Amino acid sequence: MQESRTRRLAGVGRAATAPARELAGLWRRSIQARVVIGTLTLSAVLAILAGWILLRQVTDGVLTSKQQAAITQASAGVDTAQAELDAPETGNVFEPGPVLNQLIEQLSLRAEAQDNYYIVIIGPIDTFGEVNEDTGIRASSVNIDPARSVPADLVAKVQSEPGVWNRYAPIYLSPPDDVEPGLIVGSRIQLPSSVSAPGQTYALFYVFSLREQEQTLFVVRGALITTGSLLLVLLGTIAWLVTRQVVTPVRLARRIAERLAAGRLEERMHVRGEDDIARLGQSFNQMAASLQRQIRQLEELSRVQRRFVADVSHELRTPLTTVRLASDVLHDARHTFDPVTSRSAELLQAELDRFEGLLTELLEISRFDAGAVTLELxxxxxxxxxxxxxxxxxxxxxxxxxxxxxxxxxxxxxxxxxxxxxxxxxxxxxxxxxxxxxxxxxxxxxxxxxxxxxxxxxxxxxxxxxxxxxxxxxxxxxxxxxxxxxxxxxxxxxxxxxxxxxxxxxxxxxxxxxxxxxxxxxxxxxxxxxxxxxxxxxxxxxxxxxxxxxxxxxxxxxxxxxxx
The missing domain is CATH 3.30.565.10 (Histidine kinase-like ATPase, C-terminal domain)
Structure with missing residues (x-):
């Protein structure tokens, strides 16, 4: 049971890794696949890098432009608000609430006319930048949550130092789950002494929505992704077509070489044009023709040599038999000869034995070469x-x-x-x-x-x-x-x-x-x-x-x- 389960798991593992093995095999076997995949990989890296740099520059440009416009607009609005607070008719009002409400109404009218920001007034704020317990928060729209939308550190910065300050922060709208990016620009305004003695300090914030800029960047990002994808497809197609023109003749040469190795010496490449690939094909055909000619010559020479050995061996049989008979007679009568002649007869017999063995082996070799040998099993x-x-x-x-x-x-x-x-x-x-x-x-x-x-x-x-x-x-x-x-x-x-x-x-x-x-x-x-x-x-x-x-x-x- 355990062995069967192990085999099933091994089969599942092999099936899961089959695509990876096929891709690895394709990478090893195909030059065209390596060139196309390498081109696509390098192009994708370059496209991602270029797209990231371009998107970063566009983002910086859009946000910087919006920031400068927002600061300019908020600065002008703060100056206008302070001028209205310092107007003589404001001195006839002796409560901060009506004055701030009137200011909010005036600023809200401008905000509704331009429809690109909200107004938030927070205060009064003490000299240490802390919001008093009796602080009021007034907003130009009920759609915004001013307490969460304006960062506390920006409120403290506005109170502690003069000037116009800004922060990027999320804007929390109603309902609470609706959030959009925003730019908050704030500065200080001070009520006249006739209204609040001494004149109390309030923080006036312009809350600019960056939804349009976000949508613009989203469109730019989508355009970059689409353009990059189309460019990758185009580059991959071009790489495939270019490498195909080079690889196809190489593959044809490989097939022709395999056929030549299998003995089909008449195979040749089809040559078209006069480019480098065509000259390679011509050189390949010349090499194949030279090899065919030399192999034919060697085969003919080998055939002639085998025929010669066989013919000579057969032709030597008859004279060798005659010499053997004469040698046997001399060898049998060697005892009647003088020592020199007797020794010569013995040497003649030994060399004839050796020559006869050589002739027998040559005949056997010729039968091997001719393929005329059979086994008696x-x-x-x-x-x-x-x-x-x-x-x-x-x-x-x-x-x-x-x-x-x-x-x-x-x-x-x-x-x-x-x-x-x-x-x-x-x-x-x-x-x-x-x-x-x-x-x-x-x-x-x-x-x-x-x-x-x-x-x-x-x-x-x-x-x-x-x-x-x-x-x-x-x-x-x-x-x-x-x-x-x-x-x-x-x-x-x-x-x-x-x-x-x-x-x-x-x-x-x-x-x-x-x-x-x-x-x-x-x-x-x-x-x-x-x-x-x-x-x-x-x-x-x-x-x-x-x-x-x-x-x-x-x-x-x-x-x-x-x-x-």
């Missing part, structure tokens, strides 16, 4: 093959002073294979190990798994230098070309072994270190035609593996790829 126990090969090489091992041991499990290591070719591979590996083992022990190991069987042949001789583990499988390769051939065969044994291994879809690996020795590993699938993924035997010896993580090795498999 049967169930083959790799343990028995290893033992037969070791028994057959016993005489050579005694001659070289080497001891060959076989390590195999009790369980059969059976695979579907051509026994003749598998024996040839193992014989080549064992003989090479004896010849290059410098008289030291040679170890043959056999093991099997559910999917494959394997055999390793290890010697403790000269070993392999870095890079030689790849070249050792080349035809006619010699570790030291200047060295006289005093040991070894024709140089084709391992090449034929590789071809035999690939016919079985197996792998032939090599590892070695100078002065330590070398290991060759043959791995075959239990069922013919199936690929080998993991070998049952390790290639690097256990005592060398902790320090030989990067040691040289080569692997030849059915895909004909080599790794080191």
């Amino acid at each position: 049967a169930d083959v126990d790799l343990r028995e093959v290893a033992r037969r090969v070791v028994d057959g090489a016993a005489a050579l091992a005694r001659q070289r002073g080497s001891r060959v041991t076989v390590t195999a499990p009790h369980e059969p290591c059976v695979a579907q294979a051509d026994v003749r070719r598998i024996e040839r591979i193992m014989r080549n590996l064992v003989v090479n190990a004896i010849e290059y083992g410098e008289g030291r022990d040679v170890e043959v190991s056999v093991a099997g798994s559910a999917e494959a069987v394997a055999a390793t042949v290890r010697d403790h001789g000269v070993g392999l230098k870095p890079g030689e583990e790849v070249m050792v499988f080349n035809r006619f390769w010699r570790a030291d070309p200047a060295r006289a051939r005093t040991r070894g065969g024709t140089g084709l044994g391992l090449s034929i072994a590789v071809e035999d291994t690939m016919l079985h879809t197996g792998k032939l690996d090599a590892w070695g270190e100078p002065g330590v020795g070398s290991v060759f590993r043959l791995t075959l699938p239990r069922r013919a035609g199936e690929p080998v993924i993991v070998s049952p035997l390790s290639l690097v010896p256990e005592e060398r593996s902790p320090v030989a993580v990067g040691a040289p090795y080569a692997r030849y498999g059915p895909d004909r790829r080599r790794s080191s």
Whole structure:
């Protein structure tokens, strides 16, 4: 139950992150997507920055203009109000209330005519800027809450210092939840001594609404957002169209290159115009034509060489048979010859054996090249093959002073294979190990798994230098070309072994270190035609593996790829 729930959660997580993975994959694969997304991102950043600066400047300009106009208007209104209070007819009134009410009515008429501000009178205020307990608050409109709309610090500022002062503050209207931005401008007015003895000080405030300015800025902000969005769409479209003109030929070149790599050498790019992309297409077509011509030449040369080797090998069969018969006669009668002639007959017989082996291997190579090789599959126990090969090489091992041991499990290591070719591979590996083992022990190991069987042949001789583990499988390769051939065969044994291994879809690996020795590993699938993924035997010896993580090795498999 817990495992099922975990799988469901994992599935939900994968589904949730699928869009992000697809976007990341598109970013990795598509140059056009990277250019368009990069252009849009950079353009969006620049548009936001430019819009913010422009909106800031417009906001400052609108508010500064409104502030200057409000201060001018309020200053003129305060002067007018003070002049009316100082008028002679005001002295006939001996109560502050009627005077202030009359002043509010006059100022309200002007406010209603212009419909852009409210009037608030607060007072009287003492000399310390504190509002007295019997303070009255009078407003020109019942729609405004004067006590909340006029900041207390502005009231104190007006009382403590002469002049005109202003603050940005919210205006609270009725009902209470209606609030709009405002600019409050205030100054002091003083009643005549005849009205209030001594003359009391009141604070006169002009409360200007900034709703129109807010709407103007809202329109400007919307225009900037709309313009920026349209600009981003336009830039994205332009970037997509421009990159498409560049990327489309590149994608076409990639598809043509893939077809060329698949062997369709006649594929070419369609070139239009004379710009840089067109010249790139022309150069690509010229390169493809040159490659096609060279590949055709190499194929023809290879065909001629294979034909030549096959023809020469077949043509040499008849004279070689004649020479072999004559050599056998001389070799059988060598005891009747003088010592020099007898030794010459022995050398002739040995070199004929060597030449006949070379001719046989050349014929085998020509059959591989011609694709005329077939397998005779049967169930083959790799343990028995290893033992037969070791028994057959016993005489050579005694001659070289080497001891060959076989390590195999009790369980059969059976695979579907051509026994003749598998024996040839193992014989080549064992003989090479004896010849290059410098008289030291040679170890043959056999093991099997559910999917494959394997055999390793290890010697403790000269070993392999870095890079030689790849070249050792080349035809006619010699570790030291200047060295006289005093040991070894024709140089084709391992090449034929590789071809035999690939016919079985197996792998032939090599590892070695100078002065330590070398290991060759043959791995075959239990069922013919199936690929080998993991070998049952390790290639690097256990005592060398902790320090030989990067040691040289080569692997030849059915895909004909080599790794080191």
